[in-house]
Amino acid sequence: MSIAENIARVKERIHAAARRGARNGDEISRMAVTKTVGPDRIREAYDAGIRSFGENRVQEFQAKREALRDLFAAQWHMIGHLQTNKAAAASELFGAIDSLDSLRLAQKLDAAAAQLNKKIPVLIEINIGGEEAKSGLAPNSPDLEALLNSAPQLPALEFCGLMTVPPYDDNPEKSRPYFQRMRELFTEISQRRLPAVTMKILSMGMSHDFEIAIEEGSTCVRVGTAIFGERLRSQP
Ligand SMILES: *Cc1c(COP(=O)(O)O)cnc(C)c1O
Numbered sequence: 001m002s003i004a005e006n007i008a009r010v011k012e013r014i015h016a017a018a019r020r021g022a023r024n025g026d027e028i029s030r031m032a033v034t035k036t037v038g039p040d041r042i043r044e045a046y047d048a049g050i051r052s053f054g055e056n057r058v059q060e061f062q063a064k065r066e067a068l069r070d071l072f073a074a075q076w077h078m079i080g081h082l083q084t085n086k087a088a089a090a091s092e093l094f095g096a097i098d099s100l101d102s103l104r105l106a107q108k109l110d111a112a113a114a115q116l117n118k119k120i121p122v123l124i125e126i127n128i129g130g131e132e133a134k135s136g137l138a139p140n141s142p143d144l145e146a147l148l149n150s151a152p153q154l155p156a157l158e159f160c161g162l163m164t165v166p167p168y169d170d171n172p173e174k175s176r177p178y179f180q181r182m183r184e185l186f187t188e189i190s191q192r193r194l195p196a197v198t199m200k201i202l203s204m205g206m207s208h209d210f211e212i213a214i215e216e217g218s219t220c221v222r223v224g225t226a227i228f229g230e231r232l233r234s235q236p
Contacts, residue, residue: 003041004048006227007032010210014221017211028214031077033206033224035060036231039067045227046071054098054222056080058090065093079163079222081135088112091120098123098163098203101135103147106154113156121158123203124148126185128178129167136164139185148189151196161201161219162186172209179204179216186217 001009007030015025031052032045042053042064054077055061061076068074078094081101087108090097100106100122113120124147127136137144151159162185166178182204190199205213207226214221225231 003044003227006229007045007048007050010223010226013211014214017214020211021215021217023214027219029220031079031203031220031222032227033079033222034064034228035080035224037224037228039064041228042068043071046074050227051075052077052220054079054224055094056099058082058086058093061093062089084108088115091116091118094120096121096123099125099135100147100157101125101137103143103150106147106150106157110154110156119156119158121160123161123163123201124159126162126164126182128164128182128185131167134165139181148194148197151194154196159197161199161203162189163201163203165206166204166209170208172212175209176212176216179209179213179218183217 010030014028014030018025018028029052030050031054032050033054034042035056051073052075056079075095077096077098078090079098082090082097082099082105084105087105091109091112097109097120109120125136127134127138130138162182164182166175182202186199186202201219202217203220203222204218205221207223210221210223
């Protein structure tokens with residue numbers, strides 16, 4: 001199957017899942033996750049209509065960026081853990097940071113974005129399974145509260161929603177309760193009407209569980225393997 005065929009298939013599956021969840025499939029955005037994928041195959045995905053791309057390492061994307069300059073409409077998202085010492089480089093490279101996981105990182109990104117006269121959309125990453133090896137803030141934690149309450153003091157960042165990666169299980173049904181809790185948290189934060197915080201994006205669901213994520217309210221699925229095939233190197 002070609003990349004274009006895979007993308008068409010993913011689109012059909014998104015729409016079928018949306019119907020099951022009584023939702024409009026056109027309102028669910030598809031991000032192609034391009035870690036370990038070279039510029040030529042990224043270009044194929046772009047030519048097949050993908051505009052949103054996710055990378056998880058600053059250096060890896062830095063190396064590919066030049067070869068992709070002409071894909072004008074592409075939106076590059078950082079979706080992996082970002083160290084504070086790479087905040088400046090990331091705010092230059094990426095159009096959005098979907099893996100914001102600390103107030104300190106937010107402050108670094110805000111300062112860097114202000115320098116560049118840029119406003120950067122961010123998603124707060126939630127460690128919904130409470131896994132030790134994973135980044136992200138715990139729901140209802142003091143750290144999450146501090147970050148949400150600091151939004152007005154971070155004017156170069158635009159707080160747009162939440163992102164999560166639930167604990168991995170071969171059976172995607174096991175992800176469902178985590179997605180449900182994310183949806184609840186998303187609604188709860190939204191209803192608080194916090195200053196400078198809007199909840200319009202709920203990024204959840206990957207190749208093996210995106211249909212369940214959509215049934216439970218995801219507005220953005222991040223798909224790598226189902227578009228590009230298995231990655232050669234193992235990646236978190
Ligand atoms: C790799 C990755 C994905 C995509 O994973 P697939 O299983 O290949 O679809 C999605 N989100 C994040 C944060 C990732 O690191």
